[in-house]
Amino acid sequence: MVRNSLRTLWSEPRPARPPARVWRDWALFGVAVAASLVEAGLRSDRTWLPVVLAVSGVVAVAVLWRRTRPLATVAVAFGTLIVFDVARILASDVTGLTSLAVVLVLPYALLRWGSGREAVVGLGIILVWVSVTLLAVPTTVAETVAGYGFFLFSAALGATVRFHAATRRREIEQAELRQRHELARDLHDTVAHQVSGIAIQAQAGRAVAAAHPERAAEVLAVIEEAASRTLTELRSMVGLLRTSEGADFAPRPGLADLERLAEDAEGGPRIAVELSGELDGLSPAVGAALYRLAQESVTNARRYARDATRVAVRVVGDAEQVQLTVDDDGAVSPAAGHPSGYGLVGMRERTKLLGGTFHAGPKAGGGWRVEATLPHGEVTS
Structure with missing residues (x-):
């Protein structure tokens, strides 16, 4: 040893x-x-x-x-x-x-x-x-011990700082890797859901092809559209890691599920969700990311925003990008800013993997703001 x-x-x-x-x-x-x-x-x-x-x-x-x-x-x-x-x-x-x-x-x-x-x-x-x-x-014995002690203490202090820095770096890397795993799982389960739909449409097409050939053409068009969406998601999965956890084959939470954040706000600050702009046709990966980012931001506000009474979640989209903003009116914690741990690291990593930008920090007028901007259309890895 x-x-x-x-x-x-x-x-x-x-x-x-x-x-x-x-x-x-x-x-x-x-x-x-x-x-x-x-x-x-x-x-x-x-x-x-x-x-x-x-x-x-x-x-x-x-x-x-x-x-x-x-x-x-x-x-x-x-x-x-x-x-x-x-x-x-x-x-x-x-x-x-x-x-x-x-x-x-x-x-x-x-x-x-x-x-x-x-x-x-x-x-x-x-x-x-x-x-x-x-x-x-x-020199006396005490002076000799002190002479060695001063320099050994300095060396030990350097080793201690190095150990803590390495530990924090590993924890940050693990937080980023967890986000890669979660994003890969979301993409995998979305693709699995879409492929299941393609298989069902193909079976339906075979069933109606003989009796109603014109209906078969319609089914093929639906299959083509679903396959195109699936290929887009598969491209997003390239380079991302997948955990060994089983997929549940259900669609991941997306933009339409943001309202649930307001429904789950019992006993805490009031959650207000506002959606505006062009939000149709979002990539499933982007929709899932918007939900995850908003969910983490609201959770952080409930935990760390002292005396917060309201959390505003806004999603605004246009033809090129969609922006998420989460504001709270609480007092920023003096101990460690606002959210502690590695939640912000994970949120930043998820946004980066999808080709977006992320910022979080205290607002000039008080409270805390989280901003994330993601591409509206196809996501590339």
């Missing part, structure tokens, strides 16, 4: 997309340079002043690359400090650097942004430096 854990640690890749250098990095660099200059002005051993300034400068500059080059940064900064401390031991008359507290951010960055092998190698370099610098000056 220990061997497997070590092998897993060693093969751990770097986190993707480390943040670019920001103003805080330059502020940290400026503080490090200023502290080094102040210390240089107060030092009594002036002979070593150029060396002290050079070492401080190397460490300060290395901090700027701590996210994108964590191991190289640790190797350069702590390697320079090891050489300086070895020289201090040999010379025996050189005082240490007290302005290098900035190096505490390097173990954090190493565990936060480095790969597994970089973390192991970099921690080894850091611990070697701590050992050397503790040899350079007389």
Whole structure:
């Protein structure tokens, strides 16, 4: 088990997309340079002043690359400090650097942004430096423990932040995948319903073909139209995952079912549903998505909109697109905005999969608004 854990640690890749250098990095660099200059002005051993300034400068500059080059940064900064401390031991008359507290951010960055092998190698370099610098000056047991503890705590903090970031990223990916599964299930069941209708029409056509040939032509026209709709839905299913759950072969809830949201509003804010514009001929996938988005938005309003008295659901369509807007008049929760968890992530993913846009946030006049725009016609994956 220990061997497997070590092998897993060693093969751990770097986190993707480390943040670019920001103003805080330059502020940290400026503080490090200023502290080094102040210390240089107060030092009594002036002979070593150029060396002290050079070492401080190397460490300060290395901090700027701590996210994108964590191991190289640790190797350069702590390697320079090891050489300086070895020289201090040999010379025996050189005082240490007290302005290098900035190096505490390097173990954090190493565990936060480095790969597994970089973390192991970099921690080894850091611990070697701590050992050397503790040899350079007389220390007590408590000071020795504190010396190792400071840098190990910084590294542990970086590993903790990395773990939480990875956990949140996985949860977001799972929320998006669940939406893909649900959308695929909706499309699958809609297609299954349409194919069942085609089969029934084909059977009816065979039954009337001999006695009433003209009726058979009408049946073929109906089959052709249903088949075209089915092919459109099948194209939407390409690339989407399907869960192993069985289909119920019943049509998925759609735009016509939005009124049920108002009927289920007992004991909560009043739900008002308004439909307007061109809403005929919507793709079944779009209709199901509008219902799911409205349902999730209304559920969030009931849970998180404090003192809400009304939730307005509006669907407006034209020839090219259909827009869903859900507004509530409640107070936004100060703890976590409005809806918590990953409901918004899933709603955004569902809208994106159907080629639409999604936005949710507090309104200027109070309350919370959810807006989704979806294509009116054929949905392409």
